[in-house]
Amino acid sequence: MNAVAWPPNPYLPQAAQVVERVEEGRDIFTLRLRLRDAEARAAYRFQPGQFNMLYLSGAGEVAISIVSDPDDPQLIDHTIRAAGRVTQGLQRLKAGDTLGLRGPFGRGWPVEAARGRSLLLITGGLGCAPTTSMIHYALQRRGLYGAITLCHGVKHPADLIYGERIQSWCAAPDTQVLLTADKGAPEWRGRVGQVTQTLEDVDPALFKGVAMMCGPEPMMRAVAENLLRRGMAPADIYLSMERNMHCAVGHCGHCMFGGKFICKDGPVFSYAEVRALLAVKGF
Amino acid sequence: MTGRLRIAVHKFASCDGCQIQFLNLEQDLLTLASRAEIAHFAEASSVMQPGPYDVSFVEGSISTSADLQRIQEIRAASRLLITIGACATAGGLQALRNWKNHDEFVRAIYARSEYIDSLARSTPVSEHVKVDAELWGCPIDQQQLKRVLSDVLARIAPRIPGESVCLECKRAGHVCVLVAGDVPCLGPVTRTGCGALCPRYERDCYGCFGPQEDGNTRALGRRFREMGLSDADIVRRLRFINGWAPAFRAGAQVWEK
Amino acid sequence: MPVAGLLKRGQLDVLIQTLRARGYRVVGPRVKGGAIVYDEVSRADELPVGLVSVQQPGRYRLEDSANGRLFDYVHGPESLKRFLFAPQETLWTVAQNGEVSFKETLPEQRPLAVIGARACDLAGMEVQDRTFLKSQYNDFSDPYYATRRENLFIVAVNCTRSAATCFCASMNTGPRAREGYDIALTELEDSFLVEAGSAAGAAVLAELPLQPAREMETTQAAQAIEAAARSQTRRLDTTDIQALLFNNLEHPRWDDVAERCLSCANCTMVCPTCFCHRETDVASLDGKQSEHQRQWDSCFTLEHSYIHGAQIRPQIRQRYRQWLTHKLASWIEQFGVSGCVGCGRCITWCPTGIDLIEEVNAIRAQPEAKT
Numbered sequence: 001m002n003a004v005a006w007p008p009n010p011y012l013p014q015a016a017q018v019v020e021r022v023e024e025g026r027d028i029f030t031l032r033l034r035l036r037d038a039e040a041r042a043a044y045r046f047q048p049g050q051f052n053m054l055y056l057s058g059a060g061e062v063a064i065s066i067v068s069d070p071d072d073p074q075l076i077d078h079t080i081r082a083a084g085r086v087t088q089g090l091q092r093l094k095a096g097d098t099l100g101l102r103g104p105f106g107r108g109w110p111v112e113a114a115r116g117r118s119l120l121l122i123t124g125g126l127g128c129a130p131t132t133s134m135i136h137y138a139l140q141r142r143g144l145y146g147a148i149t150l151c152h153g154v155k156h157p158a159d160l161i162y163g164e165r166i167q168s169w170c171a172a173p174d175t176q177v178l179l180t181a182d183k184g185a186p187e188w189r190g191r192v193g194q195v196t197q198t199l200e201d202v203d204p205a206l207f208k209g210v211a212m213m214c215g216p217e218p219m220m221r222a223v224a225e226n227l228l229r230r231g232m233a234p235a236d237i238y239l240s241m242e243r244n245m246h247c248a249v250g251h252c253g254h255c256m257f258g259g260k261f262i263c264k265d266g267p268v269f270s271y272a273e274v275r276a277l278l279a280v281k282g283f
Numbered sequence: 284m285t286g287r288l289r290i291a292v293h294k295f296a297s298c299d300g301c302q303i304q305f306l307n308l309e310q311d312l313l314t315l316a317s318r319a320e321i322a323h324f325a326e327a328s329s330v331m332q333p334g335p336y337d338v339s340f341v342e343g344s345i346s347t348s349a350d351l352q353r354i355q356e357i358r359a360a361s362r363l364l365i366t367i368g369a370c371a372t373a374g375g376l377q378a379l380r381n382w383k384n385h386d387e388f389v390r391a392i393y394a395r396s397e398y399i400d401s402l403a404r405s406t407p408v409s410e411h412v413k414v415d416a417e418l419w420g421c422p423i424d425q426q427q428l429k430r431v432l433s434d435v436l437a438r439i440a441p442r443i444p445g446e447s448v449c450l451e452c453k454r455a456g457h458v459c460v461l462v463a464g465d466v467p468c469l470g471p472v473t474r475t476g477c478g479a480l481c482p483r484y485e486r487d488c489y490g491c492f493g494p495q496e497d498g499n500t501r502a503l504g505r506r507f508r509e510m511g512l513s514d515a516d517i518v519r520r521l522r523f524i525n526g527w528a529p530a531f532r533a534g535a536q537v538w539e540k
Numbered sequence: 541m542p543v544a545g546l547l548k549r550g551q552l553d554v555l556i557q558t559l560r561a562r563g564y565r566v567v568g569p570r571v572k573g574g575a576i577v578y579d580e581v582s583r584a585d586e587l588p589v590g591l592v593s594v595q596q597p598g599r600y601r602l603e604d605s606a607n608g609r610l611f612d613y614v615h616g617p618e619s620l621k622r623f624l625f626a627p628q629e630t631l632w633t634v635a636q637n638g639e640v641s642f643k644e645t646l647p648e649q650r651p652l653a654v655i656g657a658r659a660c661d662l663a664g665m666e667v668q669d670r671t672f673l674k675s676q677y678n679d680f681s682d683p684y685y686a687t688r689r690e691n692l693f694i695v696a697v698n699c700t701r702s703a704a705t706c707f708c709a710s711m712n713t714g715p716r717a718r719e720g721y722d723i724a725l726t727e728l729e730d731s732f733l734v735e736a737g738s739a740a741g742a743a744v745l746a747e748l749p750l751q752p753a754r755e756m757e758t759t760q761a762a763q764a765i766e767a768a769a770r771s772q773t774r775r776l777d778t779t780d781i782q783a784l785l786f787n788n789l790e791h792p793r794w795d796d797v798a799e800r801c802l803s804c805a806n807c808t809m810v811c812p813t814c815f816c817h818r819e820t821d822v823a824s825l826d827g828k829q830s831e832h833q834r835q836w837d838s839c840f841t842l843e844h845s846y847i848h849g850a851q852i853r854p855q856i857r858q859r860y861r862q863w864l865t866h867k868l869a870s871w872i873e874q875f876g877v878s879g880c881v882g883c884g885r886c887i888t889w890c891p892t893g894i895d896l897i898e899e900v901n902a903i904r905a906q907p908e909a910k911t
Contacts, residue, residue: 010680011631011819011832012644057636058823058830059439083848085440092438098640244847246819246834249680251671253816253837254844256866258786259873264679280789282858314825433823442820446805446841453809454627454836458573458617461891463600471804471891485573496842499802499856506598506892 010249013055013100014040018093019075024161027082028126029091030067032075033101044073048133049108049240049268053248054078054090055100062086063245063263065130066104070137076101079129079161105248106267109134110238114210118146120202122223124153124195124215128162130240130267131214139172148175149206153195153215157185178202195219196226207232212268214240221278224271234272241267241274257283288337288436290315291323292367293357295343295350296377296405300422301368302326302342311429318436334360338435344370344377344405351402351411358412365431365441366408369421373493374527376421378405381527407527416441419474421491421524427476445496447471448488451479460487467507467520472498472530493525500534514538543758544742545750547725547732549610553584555695555723558747559653564693567623568655569613575600576616578623578654588613595703595884598893611656611727614703617889619812620661623654624688625668628835631684631819635829646687653693657721659714660706660883662696664812666720670875671815677875693740696721700764702772705884707897710775713881715768726761733761774887776897777904778878782869784904789861793902798857800892805838807886807894808863813871813879816844839863864896 020032031054035041051065062084068077082091093099111134119138121131131150138145150169154160160179170177178198179190191198195215207230213220220239227237243255245263255262258277260269277283292302306312306327315321322332339361345354358364366372374381380388385403389396408414418431427443434441448470452459460466460482468487470479474495481488494500504517512520521535547555559566560582570579571588581587592612594601605612632644670677672685699706699715708714717724722741725732733753736742808814818837823830837844839862845852853859871879880896887895 008681009632009644009646009683011682013632013642015640015642055634055832056439057634057640058433058437058821058827060821060832061819085434085442089437089439100634100640100642242847243852244845246817250678251680251682251815252818252834253839254818256862256870258865259870261874276786282853282855282861311825318825318827429825430822433825433827436825436827437823444841444843446838446843447803449804449806450809450836450838450841453617453806456577456618456622456627458575458577459600459806459889459891460573462598462889463574465599468891471802471806495803497803497854497856499799502800502802502892 010102011247013053013061013102015098016076016101018095018097018099021093021095024079025159027091028079028161029082030077030079031090031093032068032077033099034075035101036098041074044076046070046073046076046104047108048111048137049130050104050106051248051267052076052078052101052103053105053245055102056086056089056093057099059086059089061100061102061246062090063248065240065267067129067132068136069140070133071140079126081126102248106263107265109212109268110210111137115144116146118206118209119148120151120206120209120211121149122151122195122199122211122213122215124219125155125159126161127213127215127240128152129214131212132162132165134212135169139169139175142173146174146209147203147206148172149178149202150176151178151180151195151198151202153180153182153198153219155182157181157188196223199223199226199230204230209236211237213238217241217278224275234275235270237271238268239271239274241269288319289322289335290319291334291336291339291357291361292321292326293323293339293341294325295341295354295371296346297343297368297370297375299326299342301420304422304425304428305340308425308429315432336361338363338365340365340367341371341408342367344375344407345411346377346402346405347400348402349400354408354411363415363435364408364412365416365418365435366414367418367423367428369419369491369493369524370405371408372417372419373525374405374407376524378527379522380405382522405527416443418443419493419525420476424476424478426478444475446475447495447498448473448475448477448479448482448492451475452482455479455483457482458485460485461506465510467510467512467516469503469520472500472503472534489523490521490531491524493528494530498530500530501537504534504538514540543753544734544736544745546753546757547734547748547750549727549730549732551749552587552610552732554748555744556581556584556655558744559693562651562744564651564653566653566655569611569616571602574602576602576613578618578656581655592701593703595705595888596893597705597887597895598890600888609727611697611725612701614699614701614706615658615660615883615885617810617885619810619883619885620654620657620665620694621668621812623652623692624665624685625672625815625817626684626688628833629684630831630833632832633829634832637828647684649687649691651691651693652688653695655695657694657696657717658699658883659696659717660708660881661812662694662717662720663708663711663713663881664883667813667875667877667879667881668815670877694721694723696724696737698724698726698761698765699768700727702768703884703888705774705887706772706882707774707776707884708882709769709772711778711878711880711882716765726765728757728760728764731757733757774884774897776880776882776900778868781900782872784900784907785865785869788903788908789865791903791908793899794857794861796902797860797894797899798855800894801856801860802891803840803856803859804891805840806889806891808838808840809836810885810889811867812881812883812885813867814838818843839866864899867896868900
């Protein structure tokens, strides 16, 4: 974990207010949060790829990745799918409501190791969320990174979120967005097919850069193996993993993946670190 | 979805013990009544309002042809349907008839069997309609009921743990009656929720909270066999209050001659 | 630590009264439900006398040896774990009345003295320290654990008898207590050889009516501990255990053990090092406040691997494999030490008597061909 001032009790949340709530899609919404306490707010910093624990009163906590711009840490965005009991509860929050927040936690994207290299981001479904803060970060420091390519796959065109954001990235310098949907639709302008197929459209020079992935584990595994066949090294492929964290500080055991704690050793790992176990069901 | 929830409590074939657990909430029942409208609760009030209901709690098993009809109506009138107790969740003790000849029972017991309208099998609600959550137990546990009620009031899905009784025993510091006393305790394959009530008094769990989420009744049966229980003893142990629950049903089947 | 002296068995009560006078709540071995558990002790004559535990896979019995000794029972299902990592506790509360406010509920600073901790218990505590206290393995201290740890005074007992399920000698954790204790006792014929392991322990010993220990007694004590080690028939071969287990993740033995495993979680509950816990909320019915609690969880529950409406480990074989590979192999990667201290509790307290040593041996005997 990076040097973040944190109260002596790492389990205790702080009050945060919903500043804004954005509907992103069916059962998908973004909560923009602001810490109540001015001192905590001033001290709050995060790295792209880190996550917070959000607490809904009476329901419990849930790990949600931060999707906003790391250069603007006073407003912290979380894009959430209402999938479980806590996230279904969070779905009912409105601007002005208060919830609990702990964080940030975990090891994010390799912003230093990727310097000077091109970035190939490959995401599936809501997996695009954890990579957005990386894209913000790189676009703010455009000179530090090479070409940026986002390959993003959804099941149905209607599942696509962040439409405006993606539009703006398309217009950014040396930045390309390749979209695909498993099933097509009349108005769909992207590809139809799996996200691995978009790799056909990627300039082969990009496979000498760094890849960052987020999505369902079978998808990430298929993409990573595909990238290896295209000559990428396992150490240059990064992926963000997910488990049902309870404590977020490596104490509770829920996010163990072999010898790794996803909450503190990850959620971002190089493929070299997790390749063997990703191939085994039940880890 | 705003305003007070409309809650109903319905009764089918049962002893009313789970409804009594509701009534015995006492002060908490008043809190519930202040936050929700209790629209239908035969055990508590003669005022019984028709649906729709936000939440229907259902006690009792489906045991007559009238039950078959009524459970469909309740389902159609309820946004959430939550079963309470072994009868509604697993068919109850009265499901023991499911292995026997129902008509013979009726003829043996009632002078005028033509007045008796009961089904050959007593079955859980989930065999007939979609169930959103199941509270196990004979009777249900009040602490668990309160948790479910506060989840329901907060409009979030209830959390009902499915793990074994053993975790509760060990957390509470109860010594294992099986390991330390060769007592045929069903705790390892039984669902938590009772507060490990029987082992607390050095008694064996008899499975009144039904099967745990993914236990191994076959292996426990083998252990009972080693302890000297007969095949018939093992069948009787598992075929009791929750005998019709699939895991206990299968576990007993193994030892049936 | 130097030997402080000899304490007559009949004067053990002085130790208990000294601790009580210093403000400690004293717990020690008591009999409950046919086993030794830790409970409140106010006088030495409340301690069980002459009892030995006969332990086998899936079986525990106390028998009266009529030898008058106090600590031959070896151990029961409980270790030091419950005194540091509470089975269930409230971490904080939240009140909601317009504002949302959080209030931590740290345990009270109450000194606790535990009499009878064994070398395996101390080793288990050292292992859990790596999980819950800030160190090279861990960025955050758990303030609940840390508070209890600071307030714990340990009177360890060196084992002069082993149970049949013990294998601490092969795990290099016992039967002699190595570190982490304040006072260590070794039971001799009619006295205890007493050693201090900390300044606090030495201060307590200074108040006891100790007699000087002669070489004869220190030799007797060492021999008795050595004999307990030699009497252990079980040993876990940990040679290359990380590679052995992780190269055999699809070994048929996992299916075999899943036929016997109840998925009841007893092994993890009695393990002195298992640290998994869950956090859940208990909200008041009026919706105005909630207690954020944690309780011991286990990798044997389905909920443990729940994510997005499904479980990562839906099968018993996957859950047993998770437990064993973590305990014996990936723990080393995480904390630089095995998660197993060789206490044998998981063997004794498994209702179907699964012996992890046998499971490892079966895999070692016929490893899968490496791919």
